[in-house]
Amino acid sequence: MPELPEVEVVRRGLERWTAGRTIASAEVLHPRAVRRHAAGPADFAARLAGRAVLPPRRRGKYMWLPLRDPEAGPGRDGAPAEALLAHLGMSGQLLVGEPGREREKHLRVRVAFTDGGHDLRFVDQRTFGHLLVADLAPDTYAHADDAPGAAKNGEGLVPEPIVHIAADPLEDAFDEEAFVRALRRRKTGIKRALLDQSLISGVGNIYADEALWRARLHWARPTETLTRAEALRVLEGAREVMGAALAVGGTSFDSLYVDVNGDSGYFERSLDAYGRRDEPCRRCGTPIRRDEFMNRSSYTCPTCQPRPRRARY
DNA sequence: CAAGATTCCTGGGGGC
DNA sequence: TGCCCCCAGGAATCTT
Numbered sequence: 090m091p092e093l094p095e096v097e098v099v100r101r102g103l104e105r106w107t108a109g110r111t112i113a114s115a116e117v118l119h120p121r122a123v124r125r126h127a128a129g130p131a132d133f134a135a136r137l138a139g140r141a142v143l144p145p146r147r148r149g150k151y152m153w154l155p156l157r158d159p160e161a162g163p164g165r166d167g168a169p170a171e172a173l174l175a176h177l178g179m180s181g182q183l184l185v186g187e188p189g190r191e192r193e194k195h196l197r198v199r200v201a202f203t204d205g206g207h208d209l210r211f212v213d214q215r216t217f218g219h220l221l222v223a224d225l226a227p228d229t230y231a232h233a234d235d236a237p238g239a240a241k242n243g244e245g246l247v248p249e250p251i252v253h254i255a256a257d258p259l260e261d262a263f264d265e266e267a268f269v270r271a272l273r274r275r276k277t278g279i280k281r282a283l284l285d286q287s288l289i290s291g292v293g294n295i296y297a298d299e300a301l302w303r304a305r306l307h308w309a310r311p312t313e314t315l316t317r318a319e320a321l322r323v324l325e326g327a328r329e330v331m332g333a334a335l336a337v338g339g340t341s342f343d344s345l346y347v348d349v350n351g352d353s354g355y356f357e358r359s360l361d362a363y364g365r366r367d368e369p370c371r372r373c374g375t376p377i378r379r380d381e382f383m384n385r386s387s388y389t390c391p392t393c394q395p396r397p398r399r400a401r402y
Numbered sequence: 403c404a405a406g407a408t409t410c411c412t413g414g415g416g417g418c
Numbered sequence: 419t420g421c422c423c424c425c426a427g428g429a430a431t432c433t434t
Binding site for chain 3: 092150176178179217284285286293384
Binding site: 121178179180195213214215216217275276277281383384402 | 404405406407408410411412413
């Protein structure tokens with residue numbers, strides 16, 4: 090399941106393989122893959138054809154390729170106005186490879202480039218992921234002191250459909266104090282808050298459990314009872330675990346999460362809580378417990394992460 | 403308005 | 419061996 094580290098691995102692959110190239114054409118093989126592009130698949134393809142792609146950017150689990158008109162000469166500020174926005178959902182893959190290779194079974198969108206080199210394919214078995222072309226809007230999380238000239242790569246801009254997505258904890262723009270304040274103002278359980286992308290982005294079910302295990306907090310802990318120190322501990326746990334996962338190429342349980350070259354990450358063996366039902370806690374040896382919550386699994390150590398007397402879901 | 407429930411989707415795997 | 423059912427879960431959209 091692609092969360093922040095997995096998406097970042099893909100973003101880096103795109104940076105290497107697509108930045109600076111010009112799109113020749115795009116082909117939508119399954120309309121559901123572009124369902125959030127309101128103007129429809131034909132408009133989606135038309136907006137990509139002939140555009141050059143700038144280095145990819147990412148916020149949380151979303152990534153985007155700012156688009157530029159290659160013929161735009163001097164006299165304009167050169168700042169991109171639109172971007173190709175992608176979310177991988179549960180099973181989405183962005184793959185780069187030889188144009189002539191066989192079509193993947195769940196190929197949804199194919200993008201060809203004017204140089205005739207490697208193409209870009211969006212493959213998605215469960216079709217929870219999607220692509221769209223969107224206007225770029227000012228980023229409310231951006232620092233005001235961005236370097237001059239940065240705008241030409243779309244810095245300080247974010248696709249309009251994701252302006253409500255909070256900064257992620259690996260961004261410079263992430264405001265720790267604002268996060269702690271917002272978290273403690275909520276009246277819900279800590280895990281639900283971590284999964285709410287408008288508070289902190291990039292955290293999904295796997296890394297939420299890992300961050301909580303590191304912080305020694307139970308998933309049903311009411312946010313309004315968290316101390317400042319506890320809130321910072323969860324944040325630190327999230328940063329550490331996602332940073333460690335990124336360093337080894339992300340987490341992969343099967344062939345559904347892969348980088349742009351189709352290779353899997355190695356972080357699964359390093360998980361401390363997620364998926365470890367009945368296995369000994371790596372801190373204290375107590376068997377890890379699985380609970381059901383929000384129609385998904387939550388894994389905790391009953392000793393290190395005792396259930397609060399007053400639980401919130 | 404905020405919190406919680408519902409909804410979309412497909413193939414792998416377990417049970418019988 | 420085959421079939422049925424459950425399960426995985428991000429986030430928009432809904433209901434309360």
